[in-house]
Amino acid sequence: MLTYRNRLHLMAGLGAATLFGAKAQAASNYPRRPIELIVPYAPGGGTDLLARAFAEAAKPHLEKAIGVVNRTGGAGAVGLSEIMAARPDGYKLGLGTVELTMLPHMGLVSFKAEDFLPVARLNADPAAVTVKADAPWKTLQEYLDYAKANPGKVRVGNSGTGAIWHLSTEALADKAGVKFNSIPYDGAAPAVTALLGGHIEAVGVSPAEVSAQVAAGQLRILGVMADERLAAFPDVPTFKESGTDISVGTWRGIFVQKRAPDDVVEILREAARKTANEQSFKDTLKKLNLNWAYLDGPEFSEQVKAQNATFATLMKRIGLAR
Template sequence: MKLKSIFSGLAATALIASLVGCGSGNSSAPSGDQAAGEAEAYPKKQIELIVPYAAGGGTDAVARAFADSANKVLPQSIGVVNKTGGGGAVGMSEGAKAKPDGYKLTLVTVEMTTLPPLGLATFKPDDFKPVARLNADPAAITVSADAPWNTIEEFVAYAKENPGKVRIGNSGTGAIWHLAATALEQKIDTKFNHIPFDGANPAVTALLGGHIEAVSVSPAEVAAQVEAGKLKMLAVMADERLPKFKDVPTMKEKGIDLSIGTWRGIAVPKDTPDNVVTVLKDAAKKVTEDKAFTDVLEKMNLGVSYADDAAFSEAVKKDSELFTKLVSDLGLKK
């Protein structure tokens, strides 16, 4: 019996289309237009943002402020999850290995480029695709208010005439502020006596107590003492002067080509589609322009510093090369 004698022409057409679909091996596969539409719909569910450090710190505050402001511009909410351990290695490792669909982001920090060469992380910077930088804070050379140096030139001259005599406190051997001071001593061709502390705050306390001559931590970590007249900031390792410290020169102004510090930004696994990155990049740009976000950072003396995916990627590459060399020079790799 012929097929058309059993089914109407319309039913036969539907059956044949179904059979052809089955023969393709994927009857449920969306068309090109449908797939594009689904991609454009991102995000369609809640997004998770990994913070690789404990709740309550500066990185956590930036992440939560970002999520709060991003929830105003994205159709789905962002939930912050703290994954601590290994100085940031645990959380960033999980973020690097996440499914590259845009639903698990990582609040990465400069340690993304320092932990791998130190041998303290299984991931590499290339395992991430940078989306946007949100914040950046340079290192600064800060001394006691009664120190004999009133300019960075005087400080450098003394350090060069007295190698190893200037004790500079940092937040731990191999940490960003240690590497910043090391980069400076290489630039000016001298040696400092690097004194490690368990964080920046103890280093600043030691400086206030006269136990060391300087610290190389961020302006945010000495701002209160500088404003109170207990400390004086001689120079910042930044490309431009900081709005809150307009009288403090940059190293570059003084002929020392050095720009180094910490930063925080959003990153996704390396194979994440470009359309997803675009959505997140645009959202991040709006976040950094949101007063609620900028107020949180200003309260903590943290600098808002937006950079899109291309600029952020270039900065990550530059820092990765810098810190890999520094770690090698210091012989710090585990």
């Protein structure tokens, strides 16, 4: 004869099995409707262009289309917060950037890096210093010498306070012993537009985000914060070559709410792997001068964890942590 406690255990077990079965069925039918891919920055920047390239290349690998939605503000905080707070069903993804390991240390957001589940890294790019083609500085050293002689006079645009391109400028200032006037925008594209309009003297964004203007002869890249010169810009020196030992950059990848069902995550991982390896996707990134840098979820998770710890230390040292 079943005791009252045993009956409760049996009923709980049956309820859990029913719930598990419902989740498994939901996952096996995933996706049943279109998927949103949230981009935390303005249209036209590197993150936005990457997201749209991914959404297009993913069409053969998911039964429903991915729609790109831009949610700007707060150096990515608005869009990243929406991803973190999303229903954990896999229908709202995020094109996350390195900022999700940085913003929490500034006390500007309610989320932590651990609130996101990495699905796949798609891209990684270094920071660069870019000026107008008619700027008086022809070399990185001339630029730094001027900044040192004129503290706070050089206005450098970035993609938002606390964003990686802001941090790259502050890290350079710390390393070179100079002071810049950092100007935040809602993404790299508005910062580049401001530079073209003469409202600022430089931008600290990635080479890909200025490549079209460089090719048109409007802008000039003085240096890249990478360990080696970039294949797309072989004539641009690294900062290390120019005597300033600094290497800073971003990564971009697909994230999902951390409580998303395992089966859904596996479907997304497989789709992301196939999409990242589509030749059309690689070709598009090459045209955009975005560096293809695929990593599967588990390996990507390790990088996110390591950089979260690194930025916690660095941002405290340069006075950006709260």
